[in-house]
Every structure is written in structure tokens, then in C-alpha cells.
Amino acid sequence: MKISGVDIRPGNIIEYEKGLWKVAKIQHTQPGKGGAYMQVEMKNLIDGRKTNVRFRSADTVEKVRLDTKDFQYLYAEGDNLVFMDNENYEQITLAANMLGDEVAFLQDGMQVTLELYDERPISVQLPDQIEAEIVEADAVVKGQTASSSYKPAILDNGVRVMVPPFIGAGTRIIVDVYSKEYVKKAE
Structure with missing residues (x-):
């Protein structure tokens, strides 16, 4: 199925230069001069190479159905x-x-x-969100509430995420797998 270059989304599998590529990140850019384009970071599913490509709205790519x-x-x-x-x-x-x-x-x-x-x-x-336990979290710095006061924490799987100040070690949280961001405290 052909799609426009600006309709590419993370997770899409596309055929590009006779290879299968998985889209990792996208960034839509509208420069002051010239047309808008989509900056696409993708990984080759066969050999693992990574590349960055600019697609304009006039460009079309083949979206692969798996x-x-x-x-x-x-x-x-x-x-x-x-x-x-x-x-x-x-x-x-x-x-x-x-x-x-x-x-x-x-x-x-x-x-x-x-x-x-x-x-x-x-x-x-993988599922979009998983439940994990905080094994280490920095202490809250008093008076830091004026800024977006997230603090670093380490999950039981070794991944580092930013969490709100009320989350401490031993707390189970829901984490977005692909963005590695805190979603909410687990029930």
C-alpha cells in the first residue's frame, strides 16, 4: 500500500531502497523557506543498519503489511x-x-x-505499557516544585526513567515501553 512521505508513523514497516525498514522516530519539520518534510529515523529489519531519511509530501513509499x-x-x-x-x-x-x-x-x-x-x-x-518496580529513586530536592520536578529512577530491569517526586523505591509503576516514560502509579 503506497503512503505519502508525511503519513509515515513510528512502528510502520516500509519498503525503501529494496529493503524492509522499521520506523523508529519521526519529526515533522516546516522550514521558513521551502516545503515541509518528515525526518524519519529507521532501522533495517534484515541487517540492523540505521538511517535517517527526509521524505517530502510528494514522496511515496510502500507500507508493508506483515x-x-x-x-x-x-x-x-x-x-x-x-x-x-x-x-x-x-x-x-x-x-x-x-x-x-x-x-x-x-x-x-x-x-x-x-x-x-x-x-x-x-x-x-511488546505490549505498549508494562508494570515495573522502582529499585532506586533520587531524593526530592526541597523547593524544586516550581519546575517540572521529575526525578530520575531505576526500574527492576535496569532501565532509567523520570518519575514524579512522590514516587519512591519499592513503588510499582506503569511504564510506556517505547518512549520509556512514566505513565502512572500501578494499582
């Missing part, structure tokens, strides 16, 4: 991750670097969606 299948994450085995097909219970082993930074958010038994291209897994989609 087959999706639900899997359950079982365990890590060295630099590989083992998943189980929810329908036929077959196990599949994938390289951990296929997930990139999101690998830290994998939890035992987590339900994930594998995206397949010609029956070959090329991408793993």
Missing part, C-alpha cells in the same frame, strides 16, 4: 530469546538484538506479537 502471530516469551538463552506459539505450542528462537532497547522490558510469560514477512519473523511487538 502477518502477525501471538507468542509467549519463555526465557533467554545466551544472546537468544525463546518464544512459544500460542496456537500449536512450537518454540522459536530469535536473536535478542531483534528487539533493540525494548529487550529490557521482556518479562517471563509475557504475551508478544511477532510480525512475519514470508513466514519469517522480522519484528517483535
Whole structure:
């Protein structure tokens, strides 16, 4: 399916220069002189290369439709991750670097969606939000309430996030997996 260069969104899989690319970040720019464009940061799903490309509204790219299948994450085995097909219970082993930074958010038994291209897994989609525990949080600095007083904290998976001042160590929170941002305190 052809889409305009300015309709590209993070998470889209596009065909560009005879390769499959996953869009990581986008930035819409309207310079004072000239036409608007979309600055797109993307990663090649086959060999892992990253690139930045500018797409104008007149440019069109092929958005690739991938087959999706639900899997359950079982365990890590060295630099590989083992998943189980929810329908036929077959196990599949994938390289951990296929997930990139999101690998830290994998939890035992987590339900994930594998995206397949010609029956070959090329991408793993985690849930958008997960629950994690704060293991370390900086103390609140008195009188710092005038600014947007978020403070750094470290989750039980080692990821560093910014949290509101009332969140302390031992608190369970909901975190956005892809932006690595605090969403809310867990119930």
C-alpha cells in the first residue's frame, strides 16, 4: 500500500531502497523557506543498519503489511530469546538484538506479537505499557516544585526513567515501553 512521505508513523514497516525498514522516530519539520518534510529515523529489519531519511509530501513509499502471530516469551538463552506459539505450542528462537532497547522490558510469560514477512519473523511487538518496580529513586530536592520536578529512577530491569517526586523505591509503576516514560502509579 503506497503512503505519502508525511503519513509515515513510528512502528510502520516500509519498503525503501529494496529493503524492509522499521520506523523508529519521526519529526515533522516546516522550514521558513521551502516545503515541509518528515525526518524519519529507521532501522533495517534484515541487517540492523540505521538511517535517517527526509521524505517530502510528494514522496511515496510502500507500507508493508506483515502477518502477525501471538507468542509467549519463555526465557533467554545466551544472546537468544525463546518464544512459544500460542496456537500449536512450537518454540522459536530469535536473536535478542531483534528487539533493540525494548529487550529490557521482556518479562517471563509475557504475551508478544511477532510480525512475519514470508513466514519469517522480522519484528517483535511488546505490549505498549508494562508494570515495573522502582529499585532506586533520587531524593526530592526541597523547593524544586516550581519546575517540572521529575526525578530520575531505576526500574527492576535496569532501565532509567523520570518519575514524579512522590514516587519512591519499592513503588510499582506503569511504564510506556517505547518512549520509556512514566505513565502512572500501578494499582
